Amino acid sequence: MSVEHYENFPVASVLLPSRLRPAVEAIYNFARSADDVADEGDASPAERLAGLARYREGLDRIQQGMPPGSPMFAALQNAVIEHSLALQPLRDLLSAFEQDVVTTRYPDHDTVLDYCRRSANPVGRLMLALYGQQDDESLRQSDAICSALQLINFLQDVAIDLRKQRIYLPQEDLQRFGVTQQQMADGEVDQRWRALMRFEVERSRALMLAGAPLAKRLPGRIGWELRLVVQGGLRILEQIEAAGFDVFRQRPKLGKTDWAVLLFRAFRM
Numbered sequence: 001m002s003v004e005h006y007e008n009f010p011v012a013s014v015l016l017p018s019r020l021r022p023a024v025e026a027i028y029n030f031a032r033s034a035d036d037v038a039d040e041g042d043a044s045p046a047e048r049l050a051g052l053a054r055y056r057e058g059l060d061r062i063q064q065g066m067p068p069g070s071p072m073f074a075a076l077q078n079a080v081i082e083h084s085l086a087l088q089p090l091r092d093l094l095s096a097f098e099q100d101v102v103t104t105r106y107p108d109h110d111t112v113l114d115y116c117r118r119s120a121n122p123v124g125r126l127m128l129a130l131y132g133q134q135d136d137e138s139l140r141q142s143d144a145i146c147s148a149l150q151l152i153n154f155l156q157d158v159a160i161d162l163r164k165q166r167i168y169l170p171q172e173d174l175q176r177f178g179v180t181q182q183q184m185a186d187g188e189v190d191q192r193w194r195a196l197m198r199f200e201v202e203r204s205r206a207l208m209l210a211g212a213p214l215a216k217r218l219p220g221r222i223g224w225e226l227r228l229v230v231q232g233g234l235r236i237l238e239q240i241e242a243a244g245f246d247v248f249r250q251r252p253k254l255g256k257t258d259w260a261v262l263l264f265r266a267f268r269m
Contacts, residue, residue, distance in 0.1 A: 017221060020130050023079035027126055030055075030076050031093055038097035039164075048101045055094055059087050085129055089122030104166045109203075112154075112170055113147060120150035131222045138218070144211030145230060151204040152233050155197065155240055158184065159248045169200065187248035197245035201237050208233050216269055227266035235262060 016024060037043075037051040058073040068074040079085060096119035106112045124142035128134055154161070154168040161168060162184060174180070177196035184193075208230060215226035232254055239252035254262075 016225070022075065023083055023085075023130055024127075026072075026075035026079040027090075027123075029072050030090065031123065033072065034094060034097050038100045045101050049098060052094055052098050052101075056091070059090055059094075063087055083130055085126060089125050092118040092122045100166075106168060106170055108170050108172045112151070112168060115168075116147035116150040117143070120146040127222070131218070133218060133222070138214055141211040141214035144207050145214065145226070145233075146211075148204050148208035148211065149229070149233050151200070151207065152236050155200055155204065155247060156236060156252055157247075159187070159251070169196070173199065189244065189246045189248065194245045197240065197247070201240055201245075205234065205237050208237075212269075224266065227269050228262055231262045231265045231269075232258075234265075 034052060034055050037055070038048055043051070058069055058076075061068060062073065062077045062080055068077050076090075080087065096115055099115060099118075106115065121143045124146040125134075125139060128138055128142055158167075158169070167174075167181065167184070173196060177199070178192045179196050183190075212230045215223055215230050217223070218226060235254060235258055236252050240247060243250065243252060
């Protein structure tokens with residue numbers, strides 16, 4: 001199962017126990033396909049929202065114990081029943097995807113984090129539920145890791161999001177550092193842009209490190225998987241810094257040589 005296609009799904013398939021693979025794939029397929037409804041193709045906003053409404057209807061059918069309307073929802077229903085999964089995280093994901101259809105700017109960091117709470121954190125919470133780890137501290141640290149991953153993805157995809165007319169960097173931060181939307185559209189990397197991106201990188205790193213102890217505390221495969229997730233996010237931030245914060249001309253991403261670094265750092269954790 002590819003995880004690169006859905007950046008907020010922190011699952012390394014080689015480390016995933018076989019007993020959990022059907023459930024993880026069902027959740028992944030739900031999230032990926034719903035995200036595509038909100039984001040891909042040339043549908044109108046009304047058509048996108050109508051498509052996502054059908055996903056909500058599918059969750060309602062699961063909640064009511066009704067027959068699923070498609071193979072995808074049948075697999076999801078099986079996962080929910082077998083693992084006693086809550087449906088609210090899935091509804092939260094849909095809420096974030098709906099927001100992507102109608103919201104293109106975020107006034108401050110709190111509103112961005114609220115989006116992360118619904119677009120990224122539910123995935124971590126569902127994974128913890130599958131592994132039977134749902135204490136308050138684990139949930140809090142999982143939320144920190146997932147939100148950090150989402151913020152890092154925003155920094156990676158500034159240019160991609162601009163082409164979709166979206167800016168996830170807080171408007172108050174753009175104003176604080178004197179960066180204009182026209183400058184971003186022009187791909188101009190100057191001292192103002194570098195100062196802004198340095199601030200965003202450091203804030204994202206701090207959030208990731210706040211959640212990182214979870215990877216050392218969880219046992220077995222999930223712990224090792226989470227170590228790689230944490231180190232992968234931190235590695236992307238290093239790449240952004242190494243590129244002089246120019247994310248317009250080349251999207252930072254993990255390559256083959258990075259995996260040796262990640263494995264070493266995961267063992268060192």
